[in-house]
Each structure stands twice: as C-alpha cells, then as structure tokens.
Amino acid sequence: MNTIEKFDSNIMGTYGRYPLVMEKGSHEIAADERGREYIDFGSGIGTNSLGYCNEKWVNAVCGQAKTLQHTSNYYYTKVQADFAEELNKITGYSAVFFGNSGAEANECAIKLARKYSFDKYGRGRHNIVTLENSFHGRTLSTLSATGQEVFHNYFFPFVEGFRYAKANDTEDLKAKLDDTVCAVMIEYIQGEGGVVPLNKDFVDSVFELCGEKDILVIADEVQTGVGRTGKFLAGDHFGHKANITTLAKGIAGGLPMGACLCDEQCRDVLGKGTHGSTFGGNPVCCAGGLAVLNFIKSGDHLKQVTEKGNYLRDKLLGISEIDKVDGMGLMLGASLKTKKAQGVVAEALEKGLLMLTAKEKLRFLPPLTITYEEIDKGIAILEGILK
Numbered sequence: 001m002n003t004i005e006k007f008d009s010n011i012m013g014t015y016g017r018y019p020l021v022m023e024k025g026s027h028e029i030a031a032d033e034r035g036r037e038y039i040d041f042g043s044g045i046g047t048n049s050l051g052y053c054n055e056k057w058v059n060a061v062c063g064q065a066k067t068l069q070h071t072s073n074y075y076y077t078k079v080q081a082d083f084a085e086e087l088n089k090i091t092g093y094s095a096v097f098f099g100n101s102g103a104e105a106n107e108c109a110i111k112l113a114r115k116y117s118f119d120k121y122g123r124g125r126h127n128i129v130t131l132e133n134s135f136h137g138r139t140l141s142t143l144s145a146t147g148q149e150v151f152h153n154y155f156f157p158f159v160e161g162f163r164y165a166k167a168n169d170t171e172d173l174k175a176k177l178d179d180t181v182c183a184v185m186i187e188y189i190q191g192e193g194g195v196v197p198l199n200k201d202f203v204d205s206v207f208e209l210c211g212e213k214d215i216l217v218i219a220d221e222v223q224t225g226v227g228r229t230g231k232f233l234a235g236d237h238f239g240h241k242a243n244i245t246t247l248a249k250g251i252a253g254g255l256p257m258g259a260c261l262c263d264e265q266c267r268d269v270l271g272k273g274t275h276g277s278t279f280g281g282n283p284v285c286c287a288g289g290l291a292v293l294n295f296i297k298s299g300d301h302l303k304q305v306t307e308k309g310n311y312l313r314d315k316l317l318g319i320s321e322i323d324k325v326d327g328m329g330l331m332l333g334a335s336l337k338t339k340k341a342q343g344v345v346a347e348a349l350e351k352g353l354l355m356l357t358a359k360e361k362l363r364f365l366p367p368l369t370i371t372y373e374e375i376d377k378g379i380a381i382l383e384g385i386l387k
C-alpha cells in the first residue's frame with residue numbers, strides 16, 4: 001500500500017485532499033515524498049508563519065521539548081508566562097486564555113461574553129450577533145456562530161443564541177442589537193468567506209453601537225492576526241480594539257495554539273473552574289509562539305509584510321486573467337475572469353506551487369518570511385497557468 005492508500009483506509013474522509021504526500025520543508029519551499037519541490041503561497045492555512053523549520057523557531061521548540069514537554073495547568077510554567085506577557089505587551093490586552101485552536105479560542109470568547117453579561121445583568125442577555133458569510137470554526141457552537149447556511153446541516157440541534165447580521169449593513173446590525181444581545185463577533189477580513197474586508201464605516205458603527213449598550217465586541221483574528229495583514233492585529237488598520245480578540249493559525253509557527261485575549265473589564269470574568277483545557281498553553285507550543293513574537297519584534301518585519309503584500313498584489317493585478325485583488329498585507333484574494341480557482345490550484349500543484357482558494361477566489365497566505373525572488377517564481381508559475 002502506498003502512503004495515500006494507507007492514509008485513506010485508516011483516516012476519516014473529512015477532507016478533499018490533493019494527491020500530494022508532504023515530507024519536509026525548508027524556509028518557503030516544501031518537498032514531497034518523491035523529492036519534488038513547491039513554493040508555498042499557503043503556509044498550511046496561514047499557519048507556518050515563519051516558513052518551514054525556521055532555525056530560531058526549531059531551536060526554541062526542540063529546546064523546550066527536551067526540557068519539559070507538558071505539565072498540567074495545575075502548575076505554572078515560565079514559558080507560558082513569558083509568552084502571555086509578550087502577547088499582552090504587543091497587543092495591549094490585559095489577560096489571555098490559551099487553548100489549542102481557533103475554534104477553541106472562539107469558544108472561550110463566546111463563554112466569556114455570555115458570563116460577562118450574566119454576571120452584570122443576569123439571564124436572558126445571551127445572544128451573540130455574527131455576520132453573514134463569516135467563519136468561526138467547526139465545533140458545535142462555533143459552527144452555530146458561523147453565518148453560512150451550508151454549515152448548518154446534519155448536526156442538529158445546533159447551539160442556540162446566535163443571530164446573523166448582514167456585513168457592511170449598519171441598519172441591519174442596529175435592528176439585531178436588542179437587549180438580549182451580549183456580543184457582536186466579527187472578522188475584519190472574512191477569510192474563509194472569500195477574503196472580504198469589512199468597510200471602515202461599518203466597523204466604526206459596530207464599535208459605536210456596541211459601546212452605547214455595553215455589548216462586547218469580539219474580533220476573530222484567527223486568520224488575520226499575528227502580523228498577517230502588516231499590523232500585528234488587523235483591528236489596528238481600523239483604529240479599533242475589540243474587548244476580546246482571538247488568535248490561532250500563525251501564532252505559534254505551525255504548532256497547535258489558540259489564544260483568547262481580553263481587556264481589563266473582562267479579565268476576571270472567567271474565574272477558577274469556569275473554563276480550562278488539558279493541553280492549553282502547552283510549553284512546547286508556547287516556546288514556538290514566543291519564537292514567532294520575537295521574530296516579529298526584531299527588525300521591521302511587519303513593514304515588510306505590507307511591502308511584500310503590495311508587491312504581490314501589483315504582480316497579480318498585472319495578470320490579465322485576474323479581475324481584482326482584495327485583502328491586506330500577505331492575506332490576499334484574487335478574483336478570476338474566466339477560470340475556476342480550484343482548477344488553477346490543482347494545476348499549480350503539478351507545476352511546483354502550493355496555493356489555496358477561498359470561495360471562488362485564489363487565496364494567498366504565504367509565510368511572512370517569503371522573499372521577493374520566491375514571489376517572482378511563484379507568480380511566473382501562476383502566470384503560465386492563467387495565460
């Protein structure tokens with residue numbers, strides 16, 4: 001049996017996979033079992049933020065694995081304290097809870113928002129407004145939070161207490177913010193929904209309307225956070241700071257880690273025994289996360305993300321098959337005039353380029369460390385396909 005046959009006969013078929021067995025990687029280049037190399041414009045799904053096996057990251061992770069790979073959250077560890085301190089410093093938040101994924105970070109945010117409201121106002125103010133076309137995860141409550149009907153299937157009953165407002169429609173949002181609502185949850189740029197940024201005016205009114213009624217704003221920055229858009233948080237582009245921000249994907253350079261950050265008024269809401277995770281804040285993952293934060297702090301890497309993003313965007317707009325490009329920094333989505341994104345990605349794979357789609361768009365989430373030469377090489381491959 002080859003790897004793919006063995007894999008498929010032993011693992012649930014929950015993913016549509018490409019026929020590629022990934023074996024190793026170095027910097028921004030991945031290699032498969034047959035030794036074929038690929039320029040990586042996807043970095044997992046925006047996860048390998050420093051590329052493959054970045055030296056400082058490897059040293060931090062391996063060093064921690066050799067010292068202490070896990071301890072229960074009944075005890076303290078220095079590496080979790082160091083990582084949390086850096087994260088709070090860089091974002092300006094007061095406190096963090098660590099889980100292991102984006103969905104878990106959002107679960108924490110949902111629980112926090114409901115308890116904040118319960119503690120202050122009692123029962124009945126439990127509804128959370130999310131946006132149509134959003135994506136917040138695959139657990140039952142984050143599926144319920146996801147504002148796309150295709151996700152609301154099979155697994156009934158879903159979790160109650162979510163309602164959906166139209167993105168960029170202030171009137172619709174206003175109509176949904178009655179006195180049963182404790183939070184509004186947004187992605188500044190809807191990632192899985194097709195790389196769709198929110199309008200500045202709409203984001204302004206989310207914060208204004210919520211501020212008036214003591215409704216918390218939750219920013220799901222699982223995809224947009226940790227430097228992806230050229231600022232540490234995408235909220236920085238909009239000049240707003242949510243009460244709660246969730247991070248995952250690129251936060252630990254490819255290790256499972258989710259973070260739910262909150263401001264001063266929320267920091268004591270989840271007290272002893274109200275939330276937890278066996279693996280949450282795992283020392284090896286925290287060491288990986290700390291290496292990512294140290295990278296971002298050293299030098300002008302965020303500025304470079306913006307510059308490389310602009311460079312990539314200009315190159316994409318130079319391809320006649322590409323209609324328009326949305327997104328910020330190194331989170332871009334390109335609409336095609338005639339071709340299907342899925343087919344383009346399959347063809348790119350055969351020519352040595354890894355790419356993603358988001359709805360009907362080509363999606364670009366390269367490692368933050370990608371070089372101009374690699375962008376050029378990848379674009380040359382893409383240009384050949386789109387000709």
Ligand SMILES: *Cc1c(COP(=O)(O)O)cnc(C)c1O
Pocket residue numbers: 100101102103104106135136137138187191192220221222223248249
């Ligand atoms: C990927 C993603 C999630 C889910 O993250 P997992 O780590 O897969 O649980 C949630 N929200 C957004 C915006 C995402 O992009």
